[in-house]
Amino acid sequence: MKTLPRRIVGTGLFALDVIVSPDGAVTHTALGGSAGNVLSILAALGWNASPMGTLGNDVAACKVRDSFRAVGADLEFMRRSSDRCTPVIYQHQLASHEAGTHRFSFACPTCGQYRRPRWDDATAFCEDLSTLPPARVFFLDRPTPLGVMLAEHYRGAGSLVVFEPSASGDDAHLFARAVRSAHVIKYADDRMDDLSDFDTRTVSIEIQTCGSRGLRFRAPSLDNAWVALGAYELPHVGDTAGAGDWCTAGLIYDLLDGSSSDSGSFDYKALTRALAFGQALSTLNCLTEGAQGLLEAWSPDKIVRSARKLRTLRLRSFFKEKANPSSCIHEPKLEEFAEDSRLRGTLERSGADDFACCLPL
Structure with missing residues (x-):
């Protein structure tokens, strides 16, 4: 991969998340959408x-x-138009976690x-692709005309897609x-079975998340054999919203942390390290409420240090203690982290940030 700035460019769902408590009260608003979460998490952790x-x-x-401004994102290419509404997603928190922690509604x-x-804004960005910023990574969360056009452009420019x-x-x-343009494809098993209907010969890493069972991945560098990584046993579950986005952000953050490797040459150890880091971030956020609750509870430095600690302990069990990577993990250090009142405190917020459901948004 070319030497490019540590920048992520992305497109897809940028939305306002509105968290609604089980009693129907609006308690919190935050930036959301998969693209919104992945880009803002990486920005908070020091990326452009x-x-x-x-x-x-x-x-x-x-x-x-x-x-986005609060985490230092560049908004030059975040446009506004009076002919549309900004997407608003209502995240209804469930009193019982038997059927999950939340449900989404527009x-x-x-x-x-x-x-x-x-998704009709592709022409607004395609007039002069030479004005687009160089980036180490391009991210898209759906196959829109704009997203696919940009994915093809950035793959040609040497970015990891x-x-x-x-x-x-x-x-x-x-x-x-979109598949042909991507180096990394990640999807959830409850949304998509596999990619067997598509040509994945240009894909370097395929990742399938499996909810509470963890995830599995495969790559041409590993002879395309699936490798499973089990999930952590959570001391308590605050909210699973945003878990996949934290895993993706962690994968990108760690995989390209000082790496100059070609986008197709990541080996088993590099992929395992990066995905274990992503799973650690995802797990920590599940102790809080909201897709970005962890950023509200802890500083970026503490988040990275804690996730790295969990990752180190896990890799030690893999490579030194010969634990089964696909097994669920009981980690005492995670239980220690879970006792932090700042993580639990995010579950008790009140006030809707001066937001009302029926404002002329």
């Missing part, structure tokens, strides 16, 4: 981040942009209005182009 997309001219857009719980995303779809969508040709 450039989100690309179009928001509305509304209150939700102001909150999204303010959140419908306002008060008025029923929907503020869904639109990370594609994290939640579904193949209605356009198989567009999805196939």
Whole structure:
């Protein structure tokens, strides 16, 4: 891979998350969407981040942009338009975790209005691709015309392209182009079975997350054999929202931390280290509430140090103690971290940041 700045450029879902408590009260708002989470997490951890997309001219857009500014993101390519609404996602917290910790909806719980995303802004960005910033990584979370166009551009420019779809969508040709452009593809097993219908010969790493069972990955450098990594046993579950986004951000952060490796040459140890770091970040965030609760509870330095500590202990069990990598992990250090009142404190927030469901967003 070329020597490029430690910058991530990304497009996809940038939204305002609205957390609704089990009693129906709006308790918190935050930047959300997969692309929004991955880019803002990496920005908070010290990367340069450039989100690309179009928001509305509304209150939700102001909150999204303010959140990106707070972590130092470059907003030159985050545009606004009066012909659309900024997506708003309502995250309804569930009183019982038997069916999960939350459910998502685009419908306002008060008025029923929907503020869904639109994907018709490709022409606004394709006039002069030479003006786009160089980046170490390009991220897309769905096969939109803009996302695929940019993925092809950035792959050609030497960037690592990370594609994290939640579904193949209605356009198989567009999805196939996204797959061909990607070096890394990550998807959840409850959303997609596999990529057997698509040509993955240009894909360097395929990752399938499996919820509470952990994840598995494969790569041409490993003869395309699946390798499983089990999940941590959580001392308590605050909220699983954003878990996959933290794992992705951790993978990118660690895999390219000072690495000058070609995008297709990551070996077993490098991939295991990076994914174990991503799983540690994901696990820590599950102790909090909201997709970015960990950033509200701990400083970026503490987050990275804690995840690295968990990763070190885990790799020691793999490589020295010969533990089964696919087994669930009971880690006393995680229990120690979970006792931090700042993590549990995020579960008790109140006040909606001056946000009301039915504001003219």
